[in-house]
Amino acid sequence: MHLYQNPVISGFHPDPSVCRAGDDYYLVCSSFEYFPGLPLYHSRDLVHWEHIGNVLDRPDQLPLPLPGAKASGGCYAPTIRHHDGRFWVVNTNIDGGGNFVVTAERPEGPWSDPVWLDLTGIDPDLAWEEDGTCWCAFSGPAGGINLARIDPERGRVLEGPFATWSGSGLKFPEAPHLYRIGDWWYLLIAEGGTERGHSVSVARSRSPRGPWEGAPANPLLSHSGTARAIQNTGHADLVRAPDGSWWMVLLGVRPRGFTPDVHVLGRETFLTPVEWDEDGWPVVAPVPETHPAPARAWHPVPAPAARDDFDTPALAPHWISPFARPAHSWSLTERPGSLLLHATGPTLDTPGYTFVGRRQQHHDCRAGTLLDAGTGTGGLCVRLDEAHHYELEAGDGEVRVRARIGPLHRTLARRPVPAGPVRLTVTVRTTRLVPASPHLTDGGTTGPDTLAFWLGDPDAPDARPLAELDGRYLSTEVACGFTGRVIGMYATRGSVAFDWFEYVPAPHGEDHRLG
Incomplete structure (x- = not known):
């Protein structure tokens, strides 16, 4: 059975x-x-x-x-x-x-x-x-x-x-x-x-x-x-x-x-x-x-590839964009083997920016990319809506972590980087709750999960996150609405090339398979 x-x-x-x-x-x-x-x-x-x-x-x-x-x-x-x-x-x-x-x-x-x-x-x-x-x-x-x-x-x-x-x-x-x-x-x-x-x-x-x-x-x-x-x-x-x-x-x-x-x-x-x-x-x-399960033959399907190298003629069906995806805003052919995003709007806070993402399907997961911002600006974003999102952004010779929660905007960390490709990673892990007490004020102990933003590979011996943020502010109960989180790539200035994108469920998390 x-x-x-x-x-x-x-x-x-x-x-x-x-x-x-x-x-x-x-x-x-x-x-x-x-x-x-x-x-x-x-x-x-x-x-x-x-x-x-x-x-x-x-x-x-x-x-x-x-x-x-x-x-x-x-x-x-x-x-x-x-x-x-x-x-x-x-x-x-x-x-x-x-x-x-x-x-x-x-x-x-x-x-x-x-x-x-x-x-x-x-x-x-x-x-x-x-x-x-x-x-x-x-x-x-x-x-x-x-x-x-x-x-x-x-x-x-x-x-x-x-x-x-x-x-x-x-x-x-x-x-x-x-x-x-x-x-x-x-x-x-x-x-x-x-x-x-x-x-x-x-x-x-x-x-x-x-x-x-x-x-x-x-x-x-x-x-x-x-x-x-x-x-x-x-x-x-x-x-x-x-x-x-x-x-x-x-x-x-x-x-x-x-x-x-x-x-x-x-x-x-x-x-x-x-x-x-x-x-x-x-x-x-x-x-x-x-x-x-229903009483019939068991028919598993192939799990989606964890990594997309953007070497196919079209985007896979799980890639989505808010509001629209104009043909001039992205390309798989201008820089073969990369997804090139062209900014069509000034910021993530307007519907005109270029974003290509996928649904977050696991409570514990990791998303990463290798990108070349050139003279542009872009990076990784965890988005609930245009007023609730966290970004790990490259541009102007640095990598920075930004957050928007309603009307509040803040840059939480900065680190200089040399010109050329940079690897960015976001990890999401379920928060281990602490017992309730009158002193329970640490958001990292009460939210549903913690999002960590890394420059490079989190598995490297000397890896440290640039910032950690409470996930509750990217929840439906805070932001309102009918949607869920989407994790993906974006450009807000110029053109940004993404060599690959990887989404991996945590190997020992409770969510052990893609939907």
Whole structure:
């Protein structure tokens, strides 16, 4: 018997939606302000997921840079479905355009240009009747779950929208998914908000038009008020395996640190089994940290390479940039074997700077690069949003550690370096907490983790960090919003060449594998 560990996709992968096509599963997540948008994963066993692309990988699929773009704006909760030989994704661009549908013959793409829906709201879903009638459930602008009959090929609304069922009375009923299972239509929703009160509830009806009956045991799932390591459980989607078993993917977080604990990796993707009671209602136990895997062949996927030498013709799909990635801002060909970033904005505090990063997926990890700043300025950045980030920066003959926490900016360390390539490293390690006491004032003992910034190789005998910073200030509970940490390379002046980038989970940390 194989066991799997949650989360099945670690790091900033919120609002998962899943579908099955034959023996294959496909999953998409929210991407918010980052481009390319809507990461797409493939699996054969619901446990091992390979990042095979991004649904929105062309600037012409969305207005980019997004009008009025801001942190935690952009592309909200998508739904993926396989119907009539095609893959369908419906999504909301909260910063411009509203709800849209894209389709593809193959999940790897190419995905179509958007077909915009004349519906106002967020978190859209698609479901079909046997005669081809298509329903779109979504969270309406006035709150509550709405339903409309649509033509998804043309974006036309054919009936509705009208109100359906809006949960058990908790706040923010949203994230609806509509399913036809046997003789019933089931409506699965999230409520309680996406924080500690997050939960999953369900209702059913004989017709999509209602009336709807809520399950007697609602909420179906919530970790609110518990001491479980996994919190904020909600925003779920259901899938049936070939052996007839049912499974749920959902988001959750893993808080750390002294009270009130915080999460830094963002909302992650978890997997949990679903049973059905004698009255036809789904039953879900608390989300396990470890659980027997689905009863089918075990299909591990190759782990992403720890080091990217930038010797391929295109960037790997896990590389993302906030707001946009204009073609003139980066190149893999101008300096073969390097990623060349051209600054398009003055500072990290504006949406115009050039940044290419990847999601932090482990609580204990190391990221490093070898860069040549030349006459430019750039380096390594750990980013939560444009107002909360730490940098290890090279330029003007020195390396420096900088921090921004809201309106506060500070340079914490400087060291002169000779001209030419320099190696920069950031290490992240879980903080060992000390017992609570009236004298508990050291941030290094209370935060979720500690970030250390190094010039050179931390494994060298004489290595010392330039600075160490408390990770709590790069947490969602401090910065607010819906995203998680992203670690990557940036340029704020001139052009900066990155020879390689390496991301390595700590060998003895609790997170022992990439998502």
